[in-house]
Amino acid sequence: MAEPVTIAVDAMGGDFGPDVVLAGAARALAADPDLHLVVVGPSAVVEPFAAGHDRARAQAASEVIEMGEHPAAAVRAKKDSSIVVGCRLVKEGAADGFFSAGSTGACLAAATLVVGRVKGVKRPALGQVLPAYARPCLLIDVGANADCKPEYLVQFAQMGIVYMEAIMGVENPRVGLLNIGAEDTKGDEFAQKAHGLLAASVPQFSGNCEGGNLMAGDFDVVVCDGFTGNVCLKTIEGTAKTLFKYVKDALMSSLPSKLGALLVKGDLARLKGKLSPEAYGGTPLLGVKGAVIVGHGSSSETAVANGIAVAATTVRANVAGVIADTVARTAKTTGAAQAREGEAAASDAR
Amino acid sequence: MAEPVTIAVDAMGGDFGPDVVLAGAARALAADPDLHLVVVGPSAVVEPFAAGHDRARAQAASEVIEMGEHPAAAVRAKKDSSIVVGCRLVKEGAADGFFSAGSTGACLAAATLVVGRVKGVKRPALGQVLPAYARPCLLIDVGANADCKPEYLVQFAQMGIVYMEAIMGVENPRVGLLNIGAEDTKGDEFAQKAHGLLAASVPQFSGNCEGGNLMAGDFDVVVCDGFTGNVCLKTIEGTAKTLFKYVKDALMSSLPSKLGALLVKGDLARLKGKLSPEAYGGTPLLGVKGAVIVGHGSSSETAVANGIAVAATTVRANVAGVIADTVARTAKTTGAAQAREGEAAASDAR
Numbered sequence A, B: 001m002a003e004p005v006t007i008a009v010d011a012m013g014g015d016f017g018p019d020v021v022l023a024g025a026a027r028a029l030a031a032d033p034d035l036h037l038v039v040v041g042p043s044a045v046v047e048p049f050a051a052g053h054d055r056a057r058a059q060a061a062s063e064v065i066e067m068g069e070h071p072a073a074a075v076r077a078k079k080d081s082s083i084v085v086g087c088r089l090v091k092e093g094a095a096d097g098f099f100s101a102g103s104t105g106a107c108l109a110a111a112t113l114v115v116g117r118v119k120g121v122k123r124p125a126l127g128q129v130l131p132a133y134a135r136p137c138l139l140i141d142v143g144a145n146a147d148c149k150p151e152y153l154v155q156f157a158q159m160g161i162v163y164m165e166a167i168m169g170v171e172n173p174r175v176g177l178l179n180i181g182a183e184d185t186k187g188d189e190f191a192q193k194a195h196g197l198l199a200a201s202v203p204q205f206s207g208n209c210e211g212g213n214l215m216a217g218d219f220d221v222v223v224c225d226g227f228t229g230n231v232c233l234k235t236i237e238g239t240a241k242t243l244f245k246y247v248k249d250a251l252m253s254s255l256p257s258k259l260g261a262l263l264v265k266g267d268l269a270r271l272k273g274k275l276s277p278e279a280y281g282g283t284p285l286l287g288v289k290g291a292v293i294v295g296h297g298s299s300s301e302t303a304v305a306n307g308i309a310v311a312a313t314t315v316r317a318n319v320a321g322v323i324a325d326t327v328a329r330t331a332k333t334t335g336a337a338q339a340r341e342g343e344a345a346a347s348d349a350r
Helices: A020-032 A043-052 A071-077 A082-091 A104-114 A151-164 A189-203 A226-251 A255-275 A299-316 A321-347 B018-031 B041-053 B072-076 B083-093 B103-116 B152-166 B189-201 B228-253 B254-274 B301-316 B321-349
Strands: A005-010 A036-042 A056-059 A097-100 A125-130 A137-140 A175-178 A207-211 A219-221 A285-288 A292-296 B005-008 B037-040 B058-062 B095-100 B124-130 B137-140 B175-178 B207-211 B221-222 B284-285 B291-296
Touching: A005 A020, A005 A082, A005 A299, A020 A036, A020 A043, A020 A299, A020 B072, A036 A043, A036 A082, A036 A299, A036 B041, A036 B152, A056 A082, A056 A151, A071 A104, A071 B137, A082 A097, A082 A104, A097 A104, A097 A299, A104 A285, A104 A292, A125 A226, A137 A151, A151 A175, A151 A219, A151 A226, A151 A285, A151 A299, A151 A321, A175 A226, A189 A207, A207 B103, A207 B291, A226 A255, A226 B005, A226 B228, A226 B254, A255 B254, A285 A321, A292 A299, A299 A321, B005 B083, B005 B301, B018 B037, B018 B041, B018 B124, B018 B301, B018 B321, B037 B041, B037 B083, B041 B058, B058 B083, B072 B103, B083 B095, B083 B103, B095 B103, B095 B301, B103 B284, B103 B291, B124 B152, B137 B152, B137 B228, B152 B175, B152 B189, B152 B221, B152 B284, B152 B301, B152 B321, B175 B189, B175 B228, B189 B207, B228 B254, B284 B321
Parallel strands: A005 A036, A005 A097, A036 A056, A097 A292, A137 A219, A175 A207, A175 A219, B005 B037, B005 B095, B037 B058, B095 B291, B137 B221, B175 B207, B175 B221
Antiparallel strands: A125 A137, A125 A285, A285 A292, B124 B137, B124 B284, B284 B291
């Protein structure tokens, strides 16, 4: 028997409406007998679901934050939105985690403002598990912090390591810094500073990761500022989309290919599914209390079920707690090292 | 009859050695009766080629800059390297342009130090034509300037427009700013400033381009700093490589697919060729005098021939001259606008 866990679910998130989200929620409940859900949304939507499912209860929320709204402004204005109410449930201990396939920016703002940061974490960050060749790779930050300081990347690395160990079962994750050359001295000013800090304080750091290594399976965690990470993530998704279009065109371009296409289409469709962003059950927002997982806007029923399951695993593995310990330990080590340096300097001066 | 043009060719550049480069040079000569070449490299390599080809002459260069060397240091130390000698030919007017498939960094350093910048250009930049869906897209800068100021991006846009019009035949190129959201106010500090400058001074500017739009064919020129551009370009190449590996695996994963693979492999191989970086004949270094084109390290004979042809077209279209005019015109307009603002401010103050 697994530890009982309660996840709040934003019934109103996602491009396909509450029916798809609730179908995913039902599937998550069926797969995990120790999972409890609080479905958040307008009463007319969430109450019938709660009535029909044993381990679910309804939490009314009259407002919805739309995808186009300014995240922080919407979170402040719409106190009774499903995203804000879901986060408040976590804050108040009525739920252990929160899943939404709604606006990433709004989830980020609500998680930071309402749920709150893990003690010692400077900036929560969004991680995205990429379907790199043969093994997954977590890219972090993919958009929570457009403007970063180099020292944030040390914590992104630490949080990424905890997530990949606890949730993806990766042993001794290899950490890379997204950069424009393999050599240690490469990069812009920001990357050069980040490289020095990572080398000094993250034992799992194994050097620079160029754009070309990202999908090759050479690293388990790759850290970068949220601007570069977001451009990179969307470039990967866009490149994959364009390539599949080109492949489709190629398979229609001659008679032999048209015949061959009939034979290969099953395996190609399976490949597309394997590479889709929903395969890994959403994007963890690391560095906030509890467990907050944001699903892709186009999340299907399966993606929602996976995302809720990841939220439950994140709670059970105590990812937030392990992050707090790691961050505190590093701060202590750095503090002790600084103190020793201070003593040495003082004794030199005598 | 086309205008006679002389291109210097680095015989020592490229991963496959001088035989492949020279075979490509021979092909370029055969395709263009008004093309003249100066092949640069050790006498034993370049003299037999010049003896065997009517419109080719040899230029001895005893040194070679290797791929791993520090670009600027190597350019300063190896004055008799094929890259430095090739650039000197352009500087002295013995050649109109230069093509090399050697170290991009060294070509960049030699072009800037030896050939020199176009008057008014703040930072030369590397452009890369991407095989975006249905139409090519120039990403600029892909690595010449890791640290950029927002105002550089205005010139990157202007240079990119000239190249896409003159070389790729694109009418009224649509210019995008690589950014992390479609709305005008999105992005980090750098992107927000660049957005304002582009909107004010580049009429062809049509807004932000997210990573997902890059390969979709939504823009003809996309500008960014050289760090983001390099990460992005290599991410696209790496994603394509990984996807083709996944497709290959999928086509081997069942008996029907294995049979189908025999029928589709011809068209898939053609697609791979169409998407390869060499399809567009190398990376132009825009903003330096003459025409400097850098080929991919793994350039084949065809890629070298294409690269030399692009260098010739760049000379004939007077890309450097048009860039000089555009930059001067903008500086004048901006200057006039600033003067007007100054007068207005002065009259306000009265």
